[in-house]
Amino acid sequence: MYRGEERSDRIRVGIVGTGFIARGLMMALEGQTDLALGPVLTRRPRLGGAGLPTGIKAVNDVTDLIEGSDIVVECSGDVIHATAVIEEVMAASIPVVTMDAEVQVTTGSHFARKGLFTEAEGDQPGCLAALREEAVQMGFLPLVYGNIKGFLNHNPVPDEMAFWAKKQGISLDKVTAFTDGTKVQIEQALVANGLGAGILRPGLLGPATPDLTAGAELLAAGAVSLGRPVSDYVLSPGAPAGVFIAARHDERFRDYLRYYKMGEGPVYTLVRNFHLCNLEIAKTVRRVVSGGGVLLNNGTRPAVSVAAIAKTDLEPGQRIERGIGSFVVRGSCVPIADCPDHVPIGLIYDAVVKRRVAAGSVLTMDDLDLPESLALDIWTDIQGRKSVVPS
Secondary structure, eight states, X not given: OTTOXXXXXXXXXXXXXXXXXXXXXXXXXXXXXXXXXXXXXXXXXXXXXXXXXXXXXXXXXXHHHHHTOSEEEEOOOOHHHHHHHHHHHHHTXXXXXXXXXXHHHHHHHHHHTTSOEEEOBTBHHHHHHHHHHHHXXXXXXXXXXXEEEOOOOSSOOHXXXXXHHHHHTSOHHHHHHHHTSHHHHHHHHHHHHHHTOBOSSTTOOXXXXXOHHHHHHHHHHHHHHHTSOEEEEEEOTTSOSSEEXXXXXXXXXXXXXXXXXXXXXXXXXXXXXXXXXGGTHHHHHHHHHTTOOOSOOOOSSOOEEEEEEESSOBOTTOEEEESTTOSSEXXXXXXXXXXXXXXXXXXXXXXXXXXXXXXXXBOBTTTEEOOOOHHHHHHHHHHTOOOOOOO
């Protein structure tokens, strides 16, 4: 073991990343009787001052991660880096759990074909998948897989985001992606693909209402019109930071559900009023190692993606350092069939604008030069196109 454990029968959990979620997971694994912290893969030359628990075995090589792990949890938040790491880990027949919906919706369908690759419970998509399992076991028929969002501003300003990043102890790009809606779009695209749901419109409907149940019933009506369950969110500042499912049930149980304070029906709202991220990841690790299988992934045939939308006019030669959490682009759900040439926001790293793009437009592959990467190759393979990697 990597931290001096005397027992050898514990599952070694390797971690990719040293950010907010990764640090919390490291702490959550301390003192576990069945799980042990394995190596931590980092690109930092040294970890001094990183706020990590003492005694961490930090490695810079994927081979060392593989050799010291029975299962790997990926939570780096970097699609390009994570994709390359996961490819090597899964080639070694090691299962991968992610707390990284960004990777799932960009390259996750490739990994869903290669082995056991699953999103973790704890973030909203994994919590929705777990809630769905419970709901179906109780006889509910889901209509809406819903995220609860408290605030939305498509164009936040840098100073405001820097204030909140410092106050909350998370990175600037993360707080920006939460605020401008990119994160919820990514999460609900994963839910749509993984749970076989549709979307009501590009960018999702996202009704704003102080009444969560009213918002859930509005989305349920849309699902009935569409003829299939939908993935969406409700913008409700006073609601809990969790997820919900709007569902129907057998009419014979209507009196029981009324007695159980579930309302009059025919649509019932099941709310999970928390998601505890790093504290819940271990549940999915245990699920995997005990043979419970995949909780949620992007599926092998995704129908929904998250396109990059210009927040401002973009000019030729302009460099976009990072798409997710950017002040010049944001992410928005699109049906892939209707927008086959869009640029997934998860692929935008050190990209250069090739031609003028008006604010509000969906960026296409012809609009950007994207650096060569395994993630780009995988995306084009998923789309069934010839490679668009620049020569």
